[in-house]
Amino acid sequence: xxxxxxxxxxxxxxxxxxxxxxxxxxxxxxxxxxxxxxxxxxxxxxxxxxxxxxxxxxxxxxxxxxxxxxxxxxxxxxxxxxxxxxxxxxxxxxxxxxxxxxxxxxxxxxxxxxxxxxxxxxxxxxxxxxxxxxxxxxxxxxxxxxxxxxxxxxxxxxxxxxxxxx
Amino acid sequence: xxxxxxxxxxxxxxxxxxxxxxxxxxxxxxxxxxxxxxxxxxxxxxxxxxxxxxxxxxxxxxxxxxxxxxxxxxxxxxxxxxxxxxxxxxxxxxxxxxxxxxxxxxxxxxxxxxxxxxxxxxxxxxxxxxxxxxxxxxxxxxxxxxxxxxxxxxxxxxxxxxxxxxxxxxxxxxxxxxxxxxxxxxxxxxxxxxxxxxxxxxxxxxxxxxxxxxxxxxxxxxxxxxxxxxxxxxxxxxxxxxxxxxxxxxxxxxxxxxxxxxxxxxxxxxxxxxxxxxxxxxxxxxxxx
Ligand SMILES: Cc1cc2nc3c(=O)[nH]c(=O)nc-3n(C[C@H](O)[C@H](O)[C@H](O)COP(=O)(O)OP(=O)(O)OC[C@H]3O[C@@H](n4cnc5c(N)ncnc54)[C@H](O)[C@@H]3O)c2cc1C
Ligand code: FES
Ligand code: FES
Numbered sequence: 001x002x003x004x005x006x007x008x009x010x011x012x013x014x015x016x017x018x019x020x021x022x023x024x025x026x027x028x029x030x031x032x033x034x035x036x037x038x039x040x041x042x043x044x045x046x047x048x049x050x051x052x053x054x055x056x057x058x059x060x061x062x063x064x065x066x067x068x069x070x071x072x073x074x075x076x077x078x079x080x081x082x083x084x085x086x087x088x089x090x091x092x093x094x095x096x097x098x099x100x101x102x103x104x105x106x107x108x109x110x111x112x113x114x115x116x117x118x119x120x121x122x123x124x125x126x127x128x129x130x131x132x133x134x135x136x137x138x139x140x141x142x143x144x145x146x147x148x149x150x151x152x153x154x155x156x157x158x159x160x161x162x163x164x165x166x
Numbered sequence: 167x168x169x170x171x172x173x174x175x176x177x178x179x180x181x182x183x184x185x186x187x188x189x190x191x192x193x194x195x196x197x198x199x200x201x202x203x204x205x206x207x208x209x210x211x212x213x214x215x216x217x218x219x220x221x222x223x224x225x226x227x228x229x230x231x232x233x234x235x236x237x238x239x240x241x242x243x244x245x246x247x248x249x250x251x252x253x254x255x256x257x258x259x260x261x262x263x264x265x266x267x268x269x270x271x272x273x274x275x276x277x278x279x280x281x282x283x284x285x286x287x288x289x290x291x292x293x294x295x296x297x298x299x300x301x302x303x304x305x306x307x308x309x310x311x312x313x314x315x316x317x318x319x320x321x322x323x324x325x326x327x328x329x330x331x332x333x334x335x336x337x338x339x340x341x342x343x344x345x346x347x348x349x350x351x352x353x354x355x356x357x358x359x360x361x362x363x364x365x366x367x368x369x370x371x372x373x374x375x376x377x378x379x380x381x382x383x384x385x386x387x388x389x390x391x392x393x394x395x396x397x398x399x400x401x402x403x404x405x406x407x408x409x410x411x412x413x414x415x416x417x418x419x420x421x422x423x424x425x426x427x428x429x430x431x432x433x434x435x436x437x438x439x440x441x442x443x444x445x446x447x448x449x450x451x452x453x454x455x
Contacts, residue, residue, distance in 0.1 A: 004191070005213040007169045028167045030202065050203045054269055063243070063272040069202050070273070071195070073172040074217060117268060139267020 014075045016041070017085030025072045032056045034072035035082060043083035043112045047141065054140035057113040058082045064120035066139075083112035086119065095119060095157040104153035106144035114140050118154045126162060130155060167206050174217045178303045178332055181218055186305050186328035188214040194330045195219075196239045197273035199266065200282040223332055224277075227251070233338040235301075238277025238331040243268075245276060255336050256450065257292040257345035257364055264288065264349065277331045283317040283387070290317065290388040291364035291380035292347040296336050304329030314380075317387035343368040343376075344450025348443045350435050352426075359383050360427040361435040363415070365443040367398070369451045374398045379411065379444075383426075384419035384436055391418045394440060403448060408441055415440035 007027035012034070014021060025034040032049075035041045035058070047055035049068045056067040059081040086093045095118050098104070105111045114137065121128055121136045128136065133154050134147070142150065172195075175181035185192050193201055195215035204210040218224050224239035229250055236245060245251060246259040258276070265274055265288050279289045280300065290313065298313040305328040313334070317323050325331070339345065349362035361383050368376040379394040393414035401407045421432035 003169060005169050005171055007171055010172075027172050028170050030167060030206075033167075049206065051199055051266065051270060054267070057269050060272070063241070064269045065272045066199075066269045069197075069199050069270075071172055071198065071202065071215060071217075073174075074195075074198075074219075076174075120268065136268050139269050 010073060012072060012076050014077065015079045017081055027073060029072040031058070031060075031067040031070040031072045031075060035067060038072075041082050041084055045109050045112055047109065047113075052139075052141070053110070054113040054117060054137075055110050057116040057140070059116060059120060062120075062123070064117055081116070081119075083115055086115060093119070093157075094160050095122070095154065098153040098157035098160065099150075102149050102153035102156060104145060104149045110140060110142040110145075114142070114150055114154075118157070121154070122158055122161060126158060128155070128158060168208055168212075170205050170212055171214045172217065173214065174220050176220050178221055178223060181216055181221060181330060182303055182305055182328055184214070184216045185330060188216065190327060192216060194281070196224075196275040196278040196281075197241060197270075198278075199270050199274045200278060218330065221332075226333075231338070233336050235333045235335045236276060237333050238280075238300075239275050242271040242274050242276070246271075251336075254339060255296055255345065257296060257347040257366070257447075258289060258298075258336065260347045261289040261292045261349075261362075261364075276334055280313065280316060280334070281323060281325065281331055283319075283321050283323045285317075285320050285386055285388065286359045286362065286383035287388065288347075288349060288359055288362055288382070291362055291382045292345070293334065293336070293364075294380040294388060294390060295364040295366040295378040296339070296345055297378075299335045299337075300331045301333045301335065302329050303332050308332075314390055320386050339366075340368060342370065342451055344447045344452070346443045346446035346450060348439050348446070349382075350439055358426060361419075361421075361432050361439055363436070363439040363443045365440065365447040367444065367447045367451050369403070369448070372402045374401060374403060374407075377411075379415060379440060381415060381419060381436055381440070384421040384432055389418065391415050391440070393418055408444055411444055412437040412441040 045055040047053035051069045192214040195217045205212045219239045224237040226237045242262040246262045252259045293313040345366040347364045349359040351357040364380040366378045377395040379391040382388040394411040397410040416437040419436035
């Protein structure tokens with residue numbers, strides 16, 4: 001197959017987790033590859049590499065996307081939030097705290113994706129019903145924990161964030 | 167990933183020239199939810215992505231007296247996030263809502279769903295029954311093609327070298343009409359349709375004055391089912407005429423056996439889904455849903 005072209009090293013500048021960053025990548029890198037292999041942000045995980053599992057989910061200009069289905073070159077000039085940007089200076093994000101308290105993870109491979117997808121859900125809909133949360137998270141797969149605990153954690157975080165006004 | 171180059175176009179003319187220059191191995195990059203995976207898995211031979219998301223026309227939704235024009239690269243979450251599109255063309259937003267999950271809908275587009283030209287593409291039957299038109303730009307200028315005539319074979323369509331879809335228009339639905347879309351999949355979300363169906367009807371009291379039916383995943387391309395429309399037009403609505411439309415859909419379906427469903431199941435589903443979707447479209451035409 002295609003070895004007709006040679007891809008270039010490219011310089012990408014984007015705001016990642018609040019910091020303006022400039023890094024080198026290969027033109028053919030997916031965003032997931034660039035995050036993990038070029039800039040050492042290994043929070044986003046590779047589960048399927050084809051858009052089905054959500055382990056690689058990040059927020060691109062505030063919108064939930066699977067980073068394995070984005071080219072790194074596409075983020076030039078964009079704003080990106082990965083799981084590394086979730087906790088604030090005051091500690092864990094309420095979603096992260098709720099996942100710990102509700103034991104909503106086992107091996108943890110799916111967790112960064114679930115956290116980012118849940119963050120996107122609560123940004124858009126601060127008081128989701130259980131059905132809202134299950135439908136929204138349908139693109140995130142977990143092979144160990146079971147979805148009930150994850151949904152419980154998300155709803156708990158929503159409750160807590162509602163009462164703290166966060 | 168195989169070596170694939172990336173170029174960002176900022177105007178329609180620039181995209182045409184990049185696509186033309188790239189030749190047969192150049193591809194527009196919209197949401198990338200089909201094409202990035204295809205390139206990685208080497209299911210398509212691609213050596214240049216032309217990113218079309220920085221072209222203003224491709225990202226705009228514009229409503230006017232004739233209907234709506236949706237930029238081909240507008241992500242689905244903005245399509246079903248547009249209250250006017252939801253209220254006037256719910257068949258399209260019903261499909262947009264179930265294409266992949268949330269993270270897919272943050273990127274995937276109607277243009278990409280159309281141009282990937284899968285026989286099972288969810289939005290295509292909805293657009294077909296709503297008389298959608300694809301506005302195409304290319305080396306020889308602009309042309310319009312009805313979405314009904316767009317797909318030619320699995321993964322193939324009418325686009326020539328250097329051509330791409332700029333936007334898709336949906337004409338304003340006439341009074342007393344209603345459209346709907348449904349699919350059947352084994353789970354509730356995140357799967358490819360075993361069969362999908364789009365229906366549009368126009369009523370005058372209890373009589374059907376016009377109707378259009380489309381089915382997906384029952385032939386090499388999404389198909390129109392004129393025989394189902396003939397079974398209804400000019401007739402009063404009744405369980406018998408609705409069943410006749412369903413029978414016509416079953417007869418028109420020419421599916422294959424695969425891991426998602428058998429010929430027998432798909433033909434059965436063509437009937438059941440057509441009737442269900444028709445009933446929903448009728449409720450909408452009557453202003454009840
Ligand atoms: C996990 C997952 C679940 C999915 N679920 C569904 C589903 O339920 N139903 C469904 O129908 N599909 C589904 N898909 C397939 C895909 O998401 C849709 O077909 C989507 O609409 C493609 O849009 P895109 O913008 O991402 O296209 P892209 O991947 O960017 O492009 C698709 C093809 O069209 C071409 N193209 C894109 N835009 C244009 C244009 N404007 N002019 C000319 N050519 C163009 C590209 O070159 C490419 O060949 C799924 C995919 C994944 C990964
Ligand atoms: S690794 Fe991206 S969706 Fe699975
Ligand atoms: S905790 Fe292991 S995949 Fe979810």
